[in-house]
Amino acid sequence: MTALPAPLDLNADLGEGYGDWSMGDDAAMLDVVTTANVACGGHAGGPGTMRAATRAAADRSVVITAHVAYPDLQGFGRRFLDIAPADLVDQVVVQVGGLQAMARAAGTTVRGVKPHGALYSAIAHHEGQAGAVVQALTEFGGDLPLVAAPGAVVVDLAQKAGIDVVLEGFADRAYLRDGTLMPRSRVGAVLTDPEAVAAQALQIATEQRVRADDGSWIALPARSLCLHGDTPGAVELARAVRSTLESAGVLLEAAL
Template identity: 55%
Template sequence: MTPALIDLNADLGEGFGRWRLTDDEQLLSVVTSANVACGFHAGDAATMRRVCELAVERGVRIGAQVSYRDLAGFGRRPMDVPADELAAEVAYQIGALEVFARAAGARVTYVKPHGALYNRVVHDEEQATAVVDGVLLAGGGLPLLGLPGARVLEVADKAGLPVVAEAFADRAYTDEGTLVPRARAGAVITAPDAVVERSLGLATRGAVTSLSGRRVGVRARSLCLHGDTPGAVALAREVRGRLESAGVEVRAFA
């Protein structure tokens, strides 16, 4: 029987100036892929440079976490952006991070939409196509990370880009396998034991229990661990430890 294999990714570099939201240094000792904020929902030049250098030191893959231009709303507010403008902004964000990745001796190895954009491209073909166009404009044929069954992964696959499905251990799922909106009660799972058990279920059985109690299949190659929740570092270490104890190989996909 082939052993389970999973990548652990986290949203990092989510600060601005003197303000820092995530413990990047500690999380980079646990995860295998870093979704680095590229300045549109969080992050700035100095932060991107620092996180890229730390990621290279720890052998962590660098990914561009692209979003709508929404610093005030942390990229979580729905926005209507013309497709050509969104494509250019996605490419712009990837290009900005690539400068610092190369300076640190690495490359940007994948792209992951953030927040409202991530949820929008699950169903919206126009916005999904714009994101894919932006990745293509940036060059390199970078893999796209997203929700299983998301429209953006279908569009990316047709365009010849590698696609990687991901799951969330600390987010509630609907019966259809999509994420419960953050505004709804119970959308974020905060109990450490629950997050750990859901991580094991996703990695070893490819399934999660929805908010209504139904078993939902979620086949994913990567598992997202949010870095902006209380106790995120200790929880990430617990998740990785339990996965490895269960025989799951934790390794980057990129």
């Protein structure tokens, strides 16, 4: 008798508008995913977008994580900032705290923290910034899990500090041989074909591995799978992924 695949969380980065400018279709994505990573003022988002996103997630019983980032609205948080660890601690504390307040007003809670963009990539190898993120989570009491990439430096630091870690893979991004994401500046870094994205999602869910750009296989022990809300055709991609996973018997449920 073949064992069923392990449960998988399907998450998306949402609430990424700012003021009158909107990004993606949050309402449609929230009907598909099990966790919403809500921008909280670093790379995008503000009081209004945070309130709307937390209310919409609460209405659908979707789990919320704080999508913390460098303070870089102009660069959408996708540029590395060599900021002092102490300043990064403050940024994470302020961003998480602001989203917690909005979530409480919406009758729900923030259940974890997922760094965004360049910060997510940096804490895979930058010990100073990884330590700053862990320090911020420790100052919150250590009970907010961290979502991070397998093999990232921050994973070991968080676990040593007693912080739970949820390992994550990406359905709509290409991988390099070393297990990191292909830089967005390269052609093919973002996957936009629904069949290809759904196939990669299924591979990660059922085989815990993914094909790199050079054809090699990479182990990817992920409990959560990310879809970017700003990827072209994001809603169609999300629906294709969910349908494919459910057809394969994968139970979709929040990891936090």
